[in-house]
Amino acid sequence: MQKLEIHVRVYFCAAFVGKSEELMQKWIRGCAFFLGGLLAIASTLLTLTACKAKNGITDDQLVRRTQELFKNLAAGDQTPWKKCFADDCMYFDEKGRNMNKAALVADITPLPTGYSGTIKVVKPQSHIERNVAIMSYDMEETETVFGQDMTARYHATDTWMRRNGQWQIVAGQVLRYDEDPAPGKVDGTKISGYVGTYGLAPRNRLTISVDGKGSCTVSGAIRQRLY
Numbered sequence: 001m002q003k004l005e006i007h008v009r010v011y012f013c014a015a016f017v018g019k020s021e022e023l024m025q026k027w028i029r030g031c032a033f034f035l036g037g038l039l040a041i042a043s044t045l046l047t048l049t050a051c052k053a054k055n056g057i058t059d060d061q062l063v064r065r066t067q068e069l070f071k072n073l074a075a076g077d078q079t080p081w082k083k084c085f086a087d088d089c090m091y092f093d094e095k096g097r098n099m100n101k102a103a104l105v106a107d108i109t110p111l112p113t114g115y116s117g118t119i120k121v122v123k124p125q126s127h128i129e130r131n132v133a134i135m136s137y138d139m140e141e142t143e144t145v146f147g148q149d150m151t152a153r154y155h156a157t158d159t160w161m162r163r164n165g166q167w168q169i170v171a172g173q174v175l176r177y178d179e180d181p182a183p184g185k186v187d188g189t190k191i192s193g194y195v196g197t198y199g200l201a202p203r204n205r206l207t208i209s210v211d212g213k214g215s216c217t218v219s220g221a222i223r224q225r226l227y
Contacts, residue, residue: 002144057167057200059126062135062160065167068140070119075108086161086168086198094154117143133167139174 043090067076068080085091091099099107124137139154150212197207 057128057133057160057162059124059128062126062128062133063121063124063137064157066124066135066137067121070121071163073108073119074111074115074117078105078108081105081108082171085172086170087162089169091157092173094174096129114146117141131162133162134158137158153179 019060028151052149065084066079068134069084071077071080082101085101085104087101089101091101091104091109098102118141119144120140122138122140124135126135128134129185134157136155136157139156141152141154143150143152143189154174156172156174158169161170182205190210195210197205199205
């Protein structure tokens with residue numbers, strides 16, 4: 001009886017050990033499968049991150065590429081405009097013109113002799129979403145015409161799009177800030193040379209007169225005292 005009991009115990013122990021080995025193998029295979037899945041996911045994420053870093057665009061890059069457009073604008077450099085604007089772009093300038101890429105590039109010509117100037121990109125704001133980036137900014141223009149300095153300010157918004165791994169502008173619009181020029185000084189000794197009546201149009205005349213106190217008045221359709 002004791003011998004039979006010992007055989008039974010040995011049998012159950014062997015069965016238990018065999019079952020434990022089978023469970024252990026299943027557990028090892030499960031862990032291997034789980035770790036393999038984690039490695040695959042990690043590899044995919046790394047690949048996507050690398051692609052995003054390679055093909056994405058940042059706020060600083062948008063500003064740098066936009067400033068590049070105006071770096072040699074006074075000299076009529078068309079190269080950055082050809083590079084940064086898509087072939088099917090739409091561009092609306094501060095003069096109200098609706099231009100395609102060919103018309104836009106053709107409009108980039110050197111300033112006339114005696115002219116010089118620069119344009120600086122300031123106050124940039126941007127919103128980047130996957131394959132589209134919108135950049136809004138001001139442009140401060142300084143222009144010198146035969147020694148006389150002039151300034152102007154514009155506001156522009158460009159829409160960049162990534163296609164085939166390349167970021168280009170597909171639409172742009174420019175508006176000009178309307179600002180009164182700085183007050184000038186009038187040389188009263190020269191006003192007398194302009195005194196008289198001028199015909200602006202049929203039945204529309206303008207008269208410039210100076211009173212005894214030296215004040216100059218322009219009268220006609222609108223009466224205005226100059227000083």
